[in-house]
Amino acid sequence: MIISKTQLLLIVLAPLLGSVVAGLLGRQIGRRGAQYATILGVAVSCALSAHVLWQLVAGGASPFNQNIYTFFQVGEYAAHVGFMVDRLTAMMMVVVTFVSLLVHVYTIGYMADDPGYQRFFSYISLFTFSMLMLVMSNNFLQLFFGWEAVGLVSYLLIGFWFKRPSAVFANMKAFLVNRVGDFGFLLGIAGVLLWFGTLDYATVFANAPLLQGQAVQIFAGHSWEIATIICVCLFIGAMGKSAQVPLHVWLPDSMEGPTPISALIHAATMVTAGIFMVARMSPLFELSQTALNFVLFVGATTAFFTGLIGIVQNDIKRVVAYSTLSQLGYMTVALGVSAYSAAVFHLMTHAFFKALLFLAAGSVIIGMHHEQDMRRMGGLRKYMPITYWTSVIGTLALVGTPFFSGFYSKDTIIEAAAHNAHHAHSWVATYGYWAVLGGVIVTSFYSFRLLFMTFHGKERFRDAHADHGHADAAHAHDDHAHGDASPGGHDDHGHDHGHDAHEPHESPWVVTVPLILLAIPSVVVGFFTVGPMLFGTDWRGHHAEALVPGQAVHFFTGAIDFLDPARDTVAAVGEEFHGPVAFALHGILAWPFALTVAGFLLAALLYLWKPDLAGRARSAFAPLVRVLEEKYGFDKLWIDGFAAGGVALGRVSRWIDSTLIDGVIVNGSARVVDLAATLLRRTQSGYLYHYAFAMIIGLIALLAVLMRFWR
Numbered sequence: 175m176i177i178s179k180t181q182l183l184l185i186v187l188a189p190l191l192g193s194v195v196a197g198l199l200g201r202q203i204g205r206r207g208a209q210y211a212t213i214l215g216v217a218v219s220c221a222l223s224a225h226v227l228w229q230l231v232a233g234g235a236s237p238f239n240q241n242i243y244t245f246f247q248v249g250e251y252a253a254h255v256g257f258m259v260d261r262l263t264a265m266m267m268v269v270v271t272f273v274s275l276l277v278h279v280y281t282i283g284y285m286a287d288d289p290g291y292q293r294f295f296s297y298i299s300l301f302t303f304s305m306l307m308l309v310m311s312n313n314f315l316q317l318f319f320g321w322e323a324v325g326l327v328s329y330l331l332i333g334f335w336f337k338r339p340s341a342v343f344a345n346m347k348a349f350l351v352n353r354v355g356d357f358g359f360l361l362g363i364a365g366v367l368l369w370f371g372t373l374d375y376a377t378v379f380a381n382a383p384l385l386q387g388q389a390v391q392i393f394a395g396h397s398w399e400i401a402t403i404i405c406v407c408l409f410i411g412a413m414g415k416s417a418q419v420p421l422h423v424w425l426p427d428s429m430e431g432p433t434p435i436s437a438l439i440h441a442a443t444m445v446t447a448g449i450f451m452v453a454r455m456s457p458l459f460e461l462s463q464t465a466l467n468f469v470l471f472v473g474a475t476t477a478f479f480t481g482l483i484g485i486v487q488n489d490i491k492r493v494v495a496y497s498t499l500s501q502l503g504y505m506t507v508a509l510g511v512s513a514y515s516a517a518v519f520h521l522m523t524h525a526f527f528k529a530l531l532f533l534a535a536g537s538v539i540i541g542m543h544h545e546q547d548m549r550r551m552g553g554l555r556k557y558m559p560i561t562y563w564t565s566v567i568g569t570l571a572l573v574g575t576p577f578f579s580g581f582y583s584k585d586t587i588i589e590a591a592a593h594n595a596h597h598a599h600s601w602v603a604t605y606g607y608w609a610v611l612g613g614v615i616v617t618s619f620y621s622f623r624l625l626f627m628t629f630h631g632k633e634r635f636r637d638a639h640a641d642h643g644h645a646d647a648a649h650a651h652d653d654h655a656h657g658d659a660s661p662g663g664h665d666d667h668g669h670d671h672g673h674d675a676h677e678p679h680e681s682p683w684v685v686t687v688p689l690i691l692l693a694i695p696s697v698v699v700g701f702f703t704v705g706p707m708l709f710g711t712d713w714r715g716h717h718a719e720a721l722v723p724g725q726a727v728h729f730f731t732g733a734i735d736f737l738d739p740a741r742d743t744v745a746a747v748g749e750e751f752h753g754p755v756a757f758a759l760h761g762i763l764a765w766p767f768a769l770t771v772a773g774f775l776l777a778a779l780l781y782l783w784k785p786d787l788a789g790r791a792r793s794a795f796a797p798l799v800r801v802l803e804e805k806y807g808f809d810k811l812w813i814d815g816f817a818a819g820g821v822a823l824g825r826v827s828r829w830i831d832s833t834l835i836d837g838v839i840v841n842g843s844a845r846v847v848d849l850a851a852t853l854l855r856r857t858q859s860g861y862l863y864h865y866a867f868a869m870i871i872g873l874i875a876l877l878a879v880l881m882r883f884w885r
Contacts, residue, residue, distance in 0.1 A: 184222055185219045189215045216275045219271045220271035220274075226264050239376055253373070263310055265522060267310065274302040280434055280685055281298065283683075283684035284540065297435075308450075317363075328348060329345045333346075348427065355413050359407065359410065369400055378457075382461060385401045385461055399462060399464070405462050417476075418506055428440075434533075437533050453517055457736055466510050470603070473508075490547075490548050490628060491536075497620065507587060522699070526699060528572070530692035533685070534561050534564055538558065548627040551627060554678055561681060564686075581761060582754065593746045618777070701758075714753050715751060
């Protein structure tokens, strides 16, 4: 069985065609035409992607790696458009298109009253095309094209409501912070071209061992390994795209965009691009332990400390956003301990339950008539049963409850970090393990806090109706009215923002059906895929060699199958794997589950059983709460530090340019010439006796000089 080039082209071009139709012909075809064109395009892409994955996994097809088009060739350097489709790529293609398809359907209900309906469908379809170009590329130049295209479309989507100043600020923030990371990413690609002479993946990976031990002096007397330089620069790009500390500040503000794009950005597409890229570049990263330690440190810091910020958030979408930051940190930790397959496995499971949680949050916002502050909710489970139960499933998957999808991927990462800490004997490895372990209780606490504040307890929205706000309303939306509220006191669909006489209600079927379809893989996909994807077994835990003699046993064969056995942390964890049931039962007795239960009990105590304790705890830990509310000062660092410093530097540069260069050098030289010309012009009077007098004075001066010289 052979993967068809035509099939791959259809996968990429179908969403692009839908985007072009909806974007350029939106007025002619109307709302229904735009939604059907884009949904059809993404549905075709999803179906064909699933078929490609089936061909690779069950059909015995070989990975596809072929150039489709030559963009340019200058001497020995050439740029191509091509596809590399192996199991890693195919898995990403299915996840991206499946989540995107459900987001498209969800958008029909969520954006029903928005005047930019066709434009939004065009954008999200273009976003899907960009992500597919990124994950399917077979060279660094096409990777960079998809990388930048995803960033550009996310800029358009975050600032979709461009009349709202906070949305404009958020999309500009996302765009500029990502440019910082992309500068490092571009340097890494330049390093690849410099030392390998090509941008083709296969050639670079085949010659990667030649970099072992090679070094260069960037600064005199300081030698750096070439592999370390390339990998650190590439990872800086991943830090921006996958929102790792300190380039994480754009991600929470991206909540200014509509909820469907929040799900798309935070679930399966933009933020996971960096994780996918590092996994794809793993042959290079394995050459540098220094680069891996850097990845591990950044990921561990992101996993724990950004999760803490989620504890003090009151906007329902922002809590889920900080959860995304923390889970991206877990994936990055997996990359840092060489557990690349565990990282992309968590990427896959996370895509389903995080998209579910974001879309469930959007359903709550619809049911609450576009209210996002959890302090104005409560008791919604009887009004929104489908949203409630799907939210419960998403929450249980997120916190790593045994037998749910999130458990299998998250627990594997924690076990891999523990194995690395035990054998690496370095402070970075130990720090990474304790960070992901501490992140477990933090994740459990803010996740169940969201669930209890939104769906359980007192119906606080009735108090909001009566007195136009909660007692904490003065402090609500302290992030400048972020989320789905438009300027002028209206919500994002143009409705009046008041709460009078509105009862919460369940969302329409175009919203709830995607929730149900995402809830299913959030429960079962981890159970059935943990063995095949991570440990080379079938779903029951039996080794695949006994089932299909001669067939490759590792899911990521050809993509992630080159690890040194001494550093293969996933294989070490797999030695104790005896099937998904035994794995889950063992997890019940492990520390992560105990910490999960502790986070659940603490959240239940503060927000369900003794809600008055929450205010006391907030007062008791006021200094820590203030630090978390200020997000450790990173926003101030970027806005008041780097951005303000850049503005100040621009003012100094403008002063130098206008005062010194233009005023003194350019205009000053012109004034000198003008003054000299004015003085010389006065000597040309036209009177003969003036010239005779000047000649006499000149002759006297000349004689005086000559006489002095002869002496």
